Amino acid sequence: MGNGHRIVIVGAGYTGMFSAVRLAHRTRGTGARITLVNASDRFVERLRLHQVAAGQQLAEHRIPDLLAGTGVAFVRGAVTAIDPEARTVTVDGTGDLGYDTLVYALGSSTDTANVPGADVHAHTLDSPQTAGRFAARLAALAATGGAVTVCGGGLTGIEAAAEIAEGHPGLHVTLISREEPGAMMGPRARAHLHRALDRLGVTVETGARITKVLPDAVELADGRLVHSDACLWTAGVKVSPLAARAGIATDDRGLVRVDATLRSVSHPEIHAVGDAAAVRLAYGQLHGTCQSGLPTAQYTADAIARLVRGKAVRPFRFGYVHQPVSLGRRDAVIQFTKADETPRRLHLTGRIAVAYKETVSGSPLLTYRLSKRMNVTTVVSKGGRATRRPAA
CATH class of the missing domain: 3.50.50.60 (FAD/NAD(P)-binding domain)
Known part of the structure; x- marks a missing residue:
């Protein structure tokens, strides 16, 4: 060249x-x-x-x-x-x-186009500015108490719900998800995740399809309204x-x-x-x-x-190795996986999981700094036999 x-x-x-x-x-x-x-x-x-x-x-x-x-x-x-x-x-x-x-x-960025009202009445985590506006809303609610809905039970939604509940114990936090949060994990890791959400006071609405986001509520397909003074949208992404x-x-x-x-x-x-x-x-x-x-x-x-x-x-x-999930600042769960991301039996919880997440899957800034001078390897697994044959 x-x-x-x-x-x-x-x-x-x-x-x-x-x-x-x-x-x-x-x-x-x-x-x-x-x-x-x-x-x-x-x-x-x-x-x-x-x-x-x-x-x-x-x-x-x-x-x-x-x-x-x-x-x-x-x-x-x-x-x-x-x-x-x-x-x-x-x-x-x-x-x-x-x-x-x-x-x-x-x-990618958060996709708010598929559910009416999500683009108008819900907050996102697309940038420090949008996250900061949501933080300001929570601070105002915390003074008097209120209800917060987190829409989307993927890893981002789980981590956000736990973080909000831990940081603002006076707020009522509801996590709304079509699938069971942590469904991709093994039973013991998933059980710890749900115990942590319960300990933090997070209400979990599972199997719920959201049909509309209103100024003060989230409407579900069965007609129920979940009261919401502040809505965080984490359900789906677009490129x-x-x-x-x-x-x-x-x-x-x-x-x-x-x-x-x-x-x-x-x-x-x-x-x-x-x-x-x-x-x-x-x-x-x-x-x-x-x-x-x-x-x-x-x-x-x-x-x-x-x-x-x-x-x-x-x-x-490339092969997956783990699914790390923060549950506030003092708890986490790490589900170790096979290359195709199906769960293994091994998992970590509590303080050791927090330390693992911060060390192994924390900020990449140190990797960037070291990469100026040397070849830093980030690939923990190439997937073994699961990636030796070409894709279908």
């Missing part, structure tokens, strides 16, 4: 940031020029925004500071278009950036429409369809990572978590570095 190879990374979330820092180290001496584009200059730890929503103060991190010493150029601005034929990215307020290789790392609009091959959700090396099946100069990519392995499609996202970023940085040097690339392999 030669010197002066232009690599543009769009999106500076967990995966985009890791791709940029690792690529800078891996392509050193090749003459490659790396540019990272993001709408904000603030690095957001989205996995911790439920803590912000509960009223906790987290340290702020600026993207230029995290990139210091890497040689990566940072461009602040929203990406408004991609032209894969001209190989350009249009950035609001900046113009067009040309690329030879593009890393598509535009992550940026930019790839589909650009004519890049996507699935029915808008995720970039990739081959075994995480390159676009329609435009191989485009690599997709994290929850922007439809990554299929033999056991199924990856879902958007930090556990699988960071390995896609690590793999893609290494793959591009090899391609820049004219070397071959092996297929991406």
Whole structure:
């Protein structure tokens, strides 16, 4: 590919940031020029925004500071278009950036469009600003007492409900979910999760389909109204429409369809990572978590570095290891899993689970800093036999 190879990374979330820092180290001496584009200059730890929503103060991190010493150029601005034929990215307020290789790392956001009223009356955890507005609402309610609904019983909803209940014991918190919270866990880990929610005073509405979000209630399909002075929406995600609009091959959700090396099946100069990519392995499609996202970023940085040097690339392999769930600041549950994310018998709870989560699946900032100087491996498992055969 030669010197002066232009690599543009769009999106500076967990995966985009890791791709940029690792690529800078891996392509050193090749003459490659790396540019990272993001709408904000603030690095957001989205996995911790439920803590912000509960009223906790987290340290702020600026993207230029995290990139210091890497040689990566940072461009602040929203990406408004991609032209894969001209190989350009249009950035609001900046113009067009040309690329030879593009890393598509535009992550997901909360989907509030499928239930009437969710986009108007519910809060989200999409940014520090939205989480901060919800925190302010909770603070106002805490003075007099009130009811809070958390819609969506996935990991984000569980962690948010527990955090809110622990931080504001005077509020009545209800977690509304179609499926049983923790259904993907083994029976003992799931039992601990439910005991923790019960201890924190969280009411769980299971098997409930939400039909409407009102200013002061959540309406269920059976006609019941769950009183709500503040509603947090965590049920479902959507991805940026930019790839589909650009004519890049996507699935029915808008995720970039990739081959075994995480390159676009329609435009191989485009690599997709994290929850922007439809990554299929033999056991199924990856879902958007930090556990699988960071390995896609690590793999893609290494793959591009090899391609820049004219070397071959092996297929991406990954296997899940655990499902870590915070239950407030003093409790957690870790369900260890097989590569396909089905539960094993082993699990951790309580303080040891809290320590494990903070050490093994906590903030990636240390990984970014170390990656400026060395190759830091984030892939705990390549999946063994479960990923040796190609995806169906």
